[in-house]
Amino acid sequence: MAAADDPDRVATGPLNAGTTRAELRDAAAGVANLVRAVGAEELVFAGLNGPAFPVLLFGAALAGVPLVPVNYRLSAQALAGLLDRTERPLVVADEDFAGVFAGSGHDVITTADMLHKARTAGPGGGPGASEDDPAVLLFTSGTTAEPKAAVLRHRHLVNYILQTVEFGAADPHDATLVSVPPYHVAGVGSLLSNLYAGRRIVHLSSFTPQSWLRLVREERITSAMVVPTMLARLTEHLDGRSAEVPSLRSLAYGGARMPPTVLEAALRAFPDTGFTNAYGLTETSSTIALLGPDDHRAALSSDDPAVRARLHSAGLMVPGVEARIASFDGTALSPGHSGELWVRGPQVSGEYKGAESPRDEDGWFRTRDLAHFDSAGYLFIEGRADDTIIRGGENIAPAEVEDALLRHDAVREAAVVGLADQEWGERIAAFVVVHEGTEVDGETLRDWVRARLRGSKTPDLIVFRDELPYTPTGKLLRRELVRVAAFERNEA
Numbered sequence: 001m002a003a004a005d006d007p008d009r010v011a012t013g014p015l016n017a018g019t020t021r022a023e024l025r026d027a028a029a030g031v032a033n034l035v036r037a038v039g040a041e042e043l044v045f046a047g048l049n050g051p052a053f054p055v056l057l058f059g060a061a062l063a064g065v066p067l068v069p070v071n072y073r074l075s076a077q078a079l080a081g082l083l084d085r086t087e088r089p090l091v092v093a094d095e096d097f098a099g100v101f102a103g104s105g106h107d108v109i110t111t112a113d114m115l116h117k118a119r120t121a122g123p124g125g126g127p128g129a130s131e132d133d134p135a136v137l138l139f140t141s142g143t144t145a146e147p148k149a150a151v152l153r154h155r156h157l158v159n160y161i162l163q164t165v166e167f168g169a170a171d172p173h174d175a176t177l178v179s180v181p182p183y184h185v186a187g188v189g190s191l192l193s194n195l196y197a198g199r200r201i202v203h204l205s206s207f208t209p210q211s212w213l214r215l216v217r218e219e220r221i222t223s224a225m226v227v228p229t230m231l232a233r234l235t236e237h238l239d240g241r242s243a244e245v246p247s248l249r250s251l252a253y254g255g256a257r258m259p260p261t262v263l264e265a266a267l268r269a270f271p272d273t274g275f276t277n278a279y280g281l282t283e284t285s286s287t288i289a290l291l292g293p294d295d296h297r298a299a300l301s302s303d304d305p306a307v308r309a310r311l312h313s314a315g316l317m318v319p320g321v322e323a324r325i326a327s328f329d330g331t332a333l334s335p336g337h338s339g340e341l342w343v344r345g346p347q348v349s350g351e352y353k354g355a356e357s358p359r360d361e362d363g364w365f366r367t368r369d370l371a372h373f374d375s376a377g378y379l380f381i382e383g384r385a386d387d388t389i390i391r392g393g394e395n396i397a398p399a400e401v402e403d404a405l406l407r408h409d410a411v412r413e414a415a416v417v418g419l420a421d422q423e424w425g426e427r428i429a430a431f432v433v434v435h436e437g438t439e440v441d442g443e444t445l446r447d448w449v450r451a452r453l454r455g456s457k458t459p460d461l462i463v464f465r466d467e468l469p470y471t472p473t474g475k476l477l478r479r480e481l482v483r484v485a486a487f488e489r490n491e492a
């Protein structure tokens, strides 16, 4: 549709040297030809986000096979494990990662070769995918278990786009900056929604605050999406200064919970930019709830505590997605009560390749996030149910303790986990990174939390660290911290 509407408009890359929509369409047809020629049943991509990703995503669709973007940062062994679970793959890998696949016995081609061949392969025919065919397989991060391949079919992605984006709604000069990797659902979602809206897509493959700000200014970026760790690095880099990015009208964040202190600093650093919180999962084809710029402004300017609290909510469910909060035995709970979030709708897949689906017989998908709705339907995400600490029979959400720690001037990052304990069931361990040049001791931080929360929510153990482990999409690797803390305790 985009190519038919305005074939010569730049779809991806810089204005003077990007790929036009017609070029994207033709290169995708070339990819489809190559996929068919080798008889591949899945197209694996191990590469950075950039101009190749859209070509491969649409090429796979035209060939009627799923695209399987994999995390190029994984070890050779882990990547081999993922490849073992694909069927007759054609592997496209950036030059830097191609060596890992040599000797894998699969067809491997570098991204540059693939693009060159695709652009010269000429247009190809073929039926393309049907709406029930898998469009992408996305491996979950596998931090707690073996990675699972979430299956998103064309109908899931199409429904997501049709419900949330208006075709061609963007201004002709609009450009978006994408700095999430292709193997995360936000990479897929941002590509589809921006192309459909008519926004030029600029990729930043390796995020630093400096390069992000430079690109926003140089490319006159009007919208961007970041994960919380990126926003934290941006505000830290700006250190109280304004970002000075006059073109940036809208900044979306999501992929993990946003610490309130980071959001507050970001609102000060980007005073003229509208903020959007996007909440979703891989299994729900990305965004299912949104807190838009007007909601942010209303919350900031309200005297009503209930409206102010919405600044830290995930907003309202997007059209077409039903939600309910249920207790652990599945009983539905009313607004204001916390429980597990279940969702249902045409964009919700909740299907894994070769594994059982966590959907019930009525199609409800269990997100495993703890959440509640307020009386106006705003969704508040409290964290993963699996991360809840149960100390002496009391349920404690790590986020609440982390947020209290982050309010201390010396604390830059905080992560709270439960440690198995004979007496209490679990004890609370807090990992803390302090701001450079600052000092604080554990007892002071414990007193700080005790003064703000109940005594039972005070960390039993405070561990200082130079950095915390995150995935590239900003998710804290809590399990890794649990292992470290248990080890340190045994050593002690």
Ligand code: AMP
Binding pocket: 141, 185, 253, 254, 255, 256, 257, 258, 277, 278, 279, 280, 281, 282, 283, 314, 367, 368, 369, 381, 383, 384
């Ligand atoms: P993934 O499928 O890897 O994208 O992970 C999805 C999980 O990330 C969700 O279940 C949430 O726990 C978390 N998440 C994603 N977006 C948000 C958000 N905007 N606010 C809070 N948590 C989020």
